[in-house]
Amino acid sequence: MTVVAAGAIALLDDVGRDEARRRAIEELVKPEYQQESLLERFYRMFREFLDSLLDSTPGGVPGGVLALLVVLLIVAALVVLVVWRARKATGARRAAAEGLFGPKARTAGEHRAEAERLAGESRWAEAVQERLRAIARDLEDRAIVAPQPGRTADELAVTAGRELPSLAPALAAAARLFDDVTYGQAPGTAEGYRSMSDLDADVRAARPAAAGVS
Incomplete structure (x- = not known):
């Protein structure tokens, strides 16, 4: 009896994995995923990463204050990178205009x-x-x-x-x-x-x- 039950559970696990795989493939071949740019894809992956952190534990605080600080540091680093590149481009354009x-x-x-x-x-x-x-x-x-x-x-x-x-x-x-x-x-x-x-x-x-x- 135990062997039969174990076999049934294993079969259900296989079916579940196959079904999840099939759904993932169907999701990825949707037109919106095929047409999204690299920036859009990065933003989507980052958003999914944040969502997974927020859903990982009850109460919406993933892993406590430390995990929240990690998320804030990532966002701050992205902001600093964007501002630095913008200033660099502006300085180069100004120098070129001045001769x-x-x-x-x-x-x-x-x-x-x-x-x-x-x-x-x-x-x-x-x-x-x-x-x-x-x-x-x-x-x-x-x-x-x-x-x-x-x-x-x-x-x-x-x-x-x-x-x-x-x-x-x-x-x-x-x-x-x-x-x-x-x-x-x-x-x-x-x-x-x-x-x-x-x-x-x-x-x-x-x-x-x-x-x-x-």
């Missing part, structure tokens, strides 16, 4: 002095930006490159590299470093600033190729 020289017009000497001040405060990313601006303004003042509103660091490197071919690789590297700290949110380093300062000195001592031929 190479930024919002304030300065002389080469003023850019250079500001770069040194920022370097003294270990604000390396901003110091790198100001040093390349000093290089760009110096090149314009000496008529090695023509002034061009909205010029990017890459465009400066290409134009100046044609006039100063021996410094073309260093100019290209400086433009990449400027882009990294300006648009890529790289922190900047003391080594990067030193390389930019060395390039500044080399540019100030260099003569355009056309002048050398003459």
Whole structure:
């Protein structure tokens, strides 16, 4: 009798599993699941996860205060991630709109002095930006490159590299470093600033190729 009962229970368990599997498959092949985006799918899975936590114990408090804190931390982390990405995108758009020289017009000497001040405060990313601006303004003042509103660091490197071919690789590297700290949110380093300062000195001592031929 016991064997028969056990066999019946096992049969019912198998039927239950098969039925649950069948229903799950039918649910997943519904059109709304096939058409949902990755973001919608993530939101649905997260919502189902929260629902399972809330339903796991009576009273709607899953596992006590600790589980509730975990849920709140997850939500807070998602909010911080969204805000950080939005600020990063806004900063990149603002920097691109301002161009190479930024919002304030300065002389080469003023850019250079500001770069040194920022370097003294270990604000390396901003110091790198100001040093390349000093290089760009110096090149314009000496008529090695023509002034061009909205010029990017890459465009400066290409134009100046044609006039100063021996410094073309260093100019290209400086433009990449400027882009990294300006648009890529790289922190900047003391080594990067030193390389930019060395390039500044080399540019100030260099003569355009056309002048050398003459």
